[in-house]
Amino acid sequence: MPASLSSPSFCAIDFGTSNSAIAIPRLDGSGGMRLVELEAGQPTMPTAVFYYVEGKHDADGPPRAFGRAAVAAYVEGADGRLMRSMKSILGSGLIDQTTDVGGGRGVKYSDILSGYLKRLRNSALAAGAPAPLNKLVLGRPVFFVDGEPKRDAQAQASLEAAAHAVGFDDVHFQFEPIAAAFDFEQHSEREQIVLVADIGGGTSDFSVVRVGPERMKRVDRRDDILANHGVHIAGTDFDRHVELASVLREFGYRSYGPERPGAPAREVPSGVYFDLATWHLINTVYSPGRVAELRNMRSFYGNIQHHQRLMTVVEDHLGHELAGRAEAAKIAVANGGDTVIDLGVVENGLQIELSEAAAVAAIGPDIERIAQAGREAVAQAGLKPEQIDALYFTGGSTGLRLLAERIAADYPTAVLARGDRFASVATGLGLHAARLFR
Known part of the structure; x- marks a missing residue:
């Protein structure tokens, strides 16, 4: 029987500014999803690549280390170049440029992105994801670029092209804060309106989403997405x-x-x-x-x-x-x-x-702008702060007490909840992928 019929061949990737993760179907027949253990038993991997000066090219390109190994190579003083915050390149003129990575080698920024996505895909295949693994849900921020729709569209197109380059021929996108809402919904026992604050390394995104046990059975959730708004300000x-x-x-x-x-x-x-x-x-x-x-x-x-x-x-x-x-x-x-x-x-x-x-x-003005983005998302939904039932924090930067307390102050009646700061978006993207491709 073809793999597409005997076992689902799809995945979901949270390509983050600071950390990334990939979700694949469970093979136990439960229909659930699981996060791939990428490094040392961890379900997330730093979005980092280290290019070594020494070494020969192989079929995948120049000699490289990824994730924690990339950061370790840099910290230990290996001769080469560390690339981080690669997501911030999307939507900029850098994406088509070539950068020097040492040893007389030049690499296009677009190839750096596709190389990292290929590493995630290969890790999923090694963890038991069935081939050909050509269907993908990719997370994206509400705005790659603030206030510039053309550049924002170019950013998504560049990320999609990188995914196609490594073997994903059926690529769909979902907003990262909405994916986080799907993760929150798994534990929701009643219908409610949740404001998701997804604040990572590069963007701060807010979504107002209607969730509930009955609604989570639907594939098309467009009517439940009441508003989303974001700013290109975050941890970095x-x-x-x-x-x-x-x-x-x-x-x-x-x-x-x-x-x-x-x-x-x-x-x-x-x-x-x-x-x-x-x-x-x-x-x-x-x-x-x-x-x-x-x-x-x-x-x-x-x-x-x-x-x-x-x-x-x-x-x-x-x-x-x-x-x-x-x-x-x-x-x-x-x-x-x-x-x-x-x-x-x-x-x-x-x-x-x-x-x-x-x-x-130093960071107070940025914190206030992030909080304002949350208020604007609620206003776009036609709601008042007191109509928000729950405030769901996800993303690495929500671990900062000053930031979380400032945002929560605008919604005094909302129940505060926290997901896995680094993995809840990937989990939600996996849930969406399962509904979409099954």
Whole structure:
């Protein structure tokens, strides 16, 4: 009997800014779905690829590591290039460009995406998913690009093309927060209206969805989706603001040059600092031309130590290290209390104190914009805040106490619920795939 009749050959992928997951049908005849264990028994894998300088191409392309192995290779100092936050490339002009990954190799950003999706597909096949595994539900944010429908459509088309390139010929999309609502619905004992707050690394999405035991039997749920709205602000933006407000001040950000006769001191150019605080732009700072340009800017700095530290970062390729430490500091203070950021990797004994108040000042405006997006979703549904029965949090950034408390404050009568911050969207996408393809 053909595989399509004897056993369903489909899957669902949550391709996230920070982490990804894939769901496949259970083979026990239950009709349920399961998440594939991708690494070390974990159902999620960091959305990261490390390209090694050394090694030969094989049938799949240049020598690479994926997920936790990719991050480990970078942390351990392997010679190569780490790619993260790849989802943020969608909808930008970078998608068709080629980037240097070391060892004289160039790789198109679109091929980086398809290579990662191929890794997920191969992992599913290795875990027992029946071939040909050519049917796919892909999650997508409400907006890849805020306020630009043409670029948003291009972003989805690029992701779909990457999926087609690795063997998925029947590709459907579902909004990530709606998928999370399907996950919440599994445990719902009555009909209710839920506001899903799906806040990950790249986007903050809200959906107002009607859920319930009877409604979950339907394949077509369009009438139950009352509204969805989102903004392209999330965890990586918090990291960037924290890094600029704390870490990069010690390297000259917002500092001034020397005073000159008859002219006030000028602020040091800030472009390099914004690039250092943006994951997918960090490597652009390491190009020989850029390094030479920065080296020649020594006279721009009133505090020469700032320039020396900056050059250590760009010459030793420490940008991702600084970004990682800023991210860890954000998590520490956003859950309450102060922390110390150790920058001894750049200069022996260098460290910075980061207070909760300073973090709030850095990310507070973004948190307010995210909360506003939730209120707009409710308004688009024609509802008032008190008509929301449940507020369902999912996505890695909802683990930040400051953010979750701010959003919840707008819905004082709603029951608060939390899904698996990293896997509830993939679970919901799997449920949708099962209804769609069966």
